Amino acid sequence: MLTAMARKFGFGRGRGEADQTPLFRSRFGGLWIDRSDAHQVLARKLRDGEIGQALAEPLARYISSGYAVFKQAVAHDVIDAYLDFFEQAWSAPPRGIYAHSGGEVHPLSRELYHRVAKVSDLHYYFDRAPELIFAPAIRSFLEAIYERSPVVFQTMSMRKGSEEPLHIDTGPLTLTEPMSLTASWIALEDVRPGAGALQFVPGSHQLPEVLNNGTSKAHNGDYGAYHKVLQATLEKCAAGNLPTEHFMAKKGDVLIWAADLMHGGAPIENTELTRQSLVCHYMPLGVMPTFYDFSKVNYVPYSGGGWRLDRIDTGAP
C-alpha cells in the first residue's frame, strides 16, 4: 500500500517500477509539469481537488504543447492606464530604464520610439503592475505549476513586434532552477496581420535537450554555442514536423509559455503598425536569476499576491 504522502509526491509504484523513461527530460530536472508522467500527476491533483477543473485544459495543453492561452485575462482599464504610462516613458524615462534595440542596450529615449525595441522592467514604476503581471488567471496558473508563490523577475514592454528569431529563453535568462522559468505574453492591443505576431512552436519544449557546449542551459555570453543550440533545436522541430504558430491575440489575451519552448517575433510586414505587448518572466519563490550578480537582490511581496525583486534603482530614499 502506498501512503498518501507517497502518492502525492509520486514516489513508489505510481509511475511503474519497471518504467525506464527518465522522470525528467532535462538534465536539470524541472517542475511537476515537466515530469514524464505529468498527465497522471495532473489527473491526481484534479481528483484530490488540489487543482480546480478550470485549470484542467490549460494545464494539459501546457504539459503536451508547452503553452496555455487565457482569453480576456487582463482588464482593459489597467491596460489603458499602462499604455498611457508607457507612452509617457519614452519622453520622460524613469530612472534606470533601458531598451534593447538593434542588438544593443540604450537608455530609454524618444529616439527609439519608432524602432523595434524591448523596454526592460518598467513595471517597477507602474503602481498597478500586479494587475497585469499577476492578473488572476496568470497567478492561479503559475501557482498551480510552481506549487509555490510566483515571482516576476523581469518584464519587457514593446510598442512594435520584436522580430526576434525563434529562440529558447533558458539560454539568456538563467535561474538557480533553470526549468522553472515561465513567461507570459500580454496583448496590450489587438494584434493585426503584418504587425509581427508572437510566434511559437508547440511541442518544442519536449524535444531532446540540446545544451550549450554540451553541458549548460546558460549560454554565459557564448553566442556561438547558443546559436548551435538553436540551430540544432530548429532542425529537430523540422524533423518532427512541428509547425510554427502565431498568437493573433485580442487586447487582454494572454499566452503563457514553458521554459524551453521555441518562440520569437514574426517579421514585421507593415512598419506602420504597432503591436503593443508586455512580456513577464517568472520563477518560483526561492529561485534566483543567475544571469547577473544576485547577491544583494531580495524578494518583495505585492499586496494582492505574487512577488517581485527589488533589483532596480528607483531613486527612492
Ligand SMILES: O=C(O)CCC(=O)C(=O)O
Ligand atoms: O514578443 C515577441 O515578439 C517575442 C518576445 C520574445 O521573444 C521573448 O520575450 O523572449
